[in-house]
Amino acid sequence: MELGVNIDHVATLRQVRRTWEPDPVWAAVEAHLGGADGITVHLREDRRHIHDEDVRRLRELTQVKLNLEMAATAEMVGIACRIKPEMAMLVPEGRQEVTTEGGLDIVAHEAALKDVIARLGEAGIVTSVFIDADPAQIAAAARIGARVCEVHTGPYAHAFHGAGRDAEAPAVVAELQRVAAAGEAIRALGMRFNAGHALNYYNVQPIARLPGVRELHIGHAIVSRAVFIGLRAAVAEMKRLMREAAGG
Numbered sequence: 032m033e034l035g036v037n038i039d040h041v042a043t044l045r046q047v048r049r050t051w052e053p054d055p056v057w058a059a060v061e062a063h064l065g066g067a068d069g070i071t072v073h074l075r076e077d078r079r080h081i082h083d084e085d086v087r088r089l090r091e092l093t094q095v096k097l098n099l100e101m102a103a104t105a106e107m108v109g110i111a112c113r114i115k116p117e118m119a120m121l122v123p124e125g126r127q128e129v130t131t132e133g134g135l136d137i138v139a140h141e142a143a144l145k146d147v148i149a150r151l152g153e154a155g156i157v158t159s160v161f162i163d164a165d166p167a168q169i170a171a172a173a174r175i176g177a178r179v180c181e182v183h184t185g186p187y188a189h190a191f192h193g194a195g196r197d198a199e200a201p202a203v204v205a206e207l208q209r210v211a212a213a214g215e216a217i218r219a220l221g222m223r224f225n226a227g228h229a230l231n232y233y234n235v236q237p238i239a240r241l242p243g244v245r246e247l248h249i250g251h252a253i254v255s256r257a258v259f260i261g262l263r264a265a266v267a268e269m270k271r272l273m274r275e276a277a278g279g
């Protein structure tokens with residue numbers, strides 16, 4: 032199981048002062064040295080943290096596998112086709128949201144999203160879709176040609192912390208089962224099962240134990256811990272928890 036480290040909030044810290052540090056490229060190198068298998072950045076339409084130049088420099092200056100999170104817009108498709116990340120993940124975006132609030136509604140936008148995936152595919156980019164653990168969205172993801180689904184783990188994470196970090200609480204078990212069932216359905220349709228959002232050092236292990244989960248994408252928790260112990264160590268600690276959970 033791989034760990035993709037989301038470094039958006041390294042850029043958030045830079046943007047607080049609109050300066051040049053901390054540099055997301057340095058963060059990518061540190062994360063890689065800590066054991067990250069890939070780097071994720073979300074180039075938001077409002078450019079609140081990661082900027083176009085960051086994505087370009089990450090691609091040019093590092094060898095780390097890049098997952099570009101993006102809205103399914105013509106502008107973003109153009110950028111992805113120029114940058115050519117290993118993977119592009121389509122996510123819904125709201126201007127007012129603090130972070131991504133839910134999965135992509137593929138069912139409602141099937142034709143347009145199919146076209147976006149075809150264009151990314153022509154550029155050699157594997158497309159992932161960020162979706163809720165919903166059977167209708169999973170079936171639609173397969174129909175539009177997504178190769179990867181990242182299941183939104185926010186509802187599980189919020190249930191976990193709402194229950195006082197009790198993994199046995201009925202609400203937590205129910206959310207975990209929804210993610211597990213989504214994973215089964217994704218794999219049965221021949222897609223890669225990834226998971227992410229709001230995962231942290233307390234709640235990651237039940238998700239990392241799910242059968243067939245291939246990648247976890249984790250950002251805010253790792254960058255937060257890095258403030259105190261450094262990014263390399265924060266990534267290594269997360270990898271250790273994932274390995275332990277997976278029995279390795």
Ligand SMILES: CC(=O)[C@@H](O)[C@H](O)COP(=O)(O)O
Nearest residue numbers: 039073122129130131161228
């Ligand atoms: C799609 C997702 O769950 C996260 O990657 C999130 O969108 C990261 O971007 P922000 O940190 O700007 O919310």
Ligand SMILES: NCC(=O)COP(=O)(O)O
Nearest residue numbers: 037227229248249250251
């Ligand atoms: N796609 C999820 C991601 O990249 C990281 O989300 P978070 O850990 O910052 O909530």
